[in-house]
Amino acid sequence: MNVLEVKNLRKCFDDNLVLDDLSLTVPDHTATVLIGASGSGKSTLLRCINLLDSIDDGSIYLDGREISDPGIDVDEVRRSLGMVFQSFNLFPHMSVLDNITLSPIRVHKISKAQARDEAMSLLRRFDLADKADQFPDRLSGGQQQRVAIIRSIAVKPRLLLLDEITSSLDPVLVNEVLSIVRDLKTEGMAMVLATHEMGFATQVADEVCFLKNGKIVERGPASQVISAPQHVDTQDFLQRVHEAGRL
Numbered sequence: 630m631n632v633l634e635v636k637n638l639r640k641c642f643d644d645n646l647v648l649d650d651l652s653l654t655v656p657d658h659t660a661t662v663l664i665g666a667s668g669s670g671k672s673t674l675l676r677c678i679n680l681l682d683s684i685d686d687g688s689i690y691l692d693g694r695e696i697s698d699p700g701i702d703v704d705e706v707r708r709s710l711g712m713v714f715q716s717f718n719l720f721p722h723m724s725v726l727d728n729i730t731l732s733p734i735r736v737h738k739i740s741k742a743q744a745r746d747e748a749m750s751l752l753r754r755f756d757l758a759d760k761a762d763q764f765p766d767r768l769s770g771g772q773q774q775r776v777a778i779i780r781s782i783a784v785k786p787r788l789l790l791l792d793e794i795t796s797s798l799d800p801v802l803v804n805e806v807l808s809i810v811r812d813l814k815t816e817g818m819a820m821v822l823a824t825h826e827m828g829f830a831t832q833v834a835d836e837v838c839f840l841k842n843g844k845i846v847e848r849g850p851a852s853q854v855i856s857a858p859q860h861v862d863t864q865d866f867l868q869r870v871h872e873a874g875r876l
């Protein structure tokens with residue numbers, strides 16, 4: 630069963646074609662990793678999947694249901710998706726625990742007690758239980774991003790969308806964030822993620838897609854796309870990543 634199918638997606642911003650006939654299939658329990666230079670369309674693709682950006686052509690299916698249909702209930706679709714962005718976007722005026730339980734209580738109508746129990750067990754699991762009552766500004770960037778991931782999975786999404794979640798972090802904090810994602814992958818959470826961390830991409834990806842100008846130029850297992858790229862554009866990109874010291 631495929632969690633996600635993106636078919637012939639086209640997206641323009643004015644006359645700038647940002648996603649060009651792009652297709653993608655994500656089987657359940659797998660991770661698809663998007664790599665590519667800045668501006669290649671990774672964030673736009675994730676935003677289109679989450680219905681944050683409108684699309685110009687093509688279709689998107691979640692669990693076989695077309696979510697790009699104009700008649701779809703957008704809020705209901707978003708309830709099945711978890712998304713974490715590059716910038717830490719926790720609610721600053723709420724404690725860690727309230728950040729995590731807000732959506733389960735308000736949107737998913739779970740009882741307050743149950744939402745708190747589930748949130749605390751996630752916080753314990755990821756070594757953040759002692760931060761439950763703190764406000765986000767008291768946490769390190771890595772801790773904030775771990776809370777953001779916990780918040781996104783507290784609603785038990787069908788698919789997790791992660792957009793360069795370590796790009797704003799101090800290098801020493803990157804691993805504590807990526808290790809949560811590795812854990813979730815091992816548990817079988819389906820995900821699509823954009824990253825510049827090629828080592829991490831190699832560890833979690835079932836499929837790596839290299840994007841350029843809104844097209845998937847090369848796709849396959851990390852052992853091909855990252856370790857032995859076939860396409861000259863992928864080779865050029867990885868060479869530049871390598872020179873920047875991220876490979």
Ligand SMILES: Nc1ncnc2c1ncn2[C@@H]1O[C@H](COP(=O)(O)OP(=O)(O)O)[C@@H](O)[C@H]1O
Pocket residue numbers: 642645647665666667668669670671672673674
């Ligand atoms: N809201 C927007 N309005 C206009 N152009 C945008 C907007 N968001 C992204 N773009 C353009 O879309 C292209 C792809 O951007 P993006 O999806 O952010 O790429 P990436 O995440 O791979 O860096 C870029 O040319 C960018 O300038």
Ligand SMILES: [Mg+2]
Pocket residue numbers: 671672673792793823
């Ligand atoms: Mg981006």
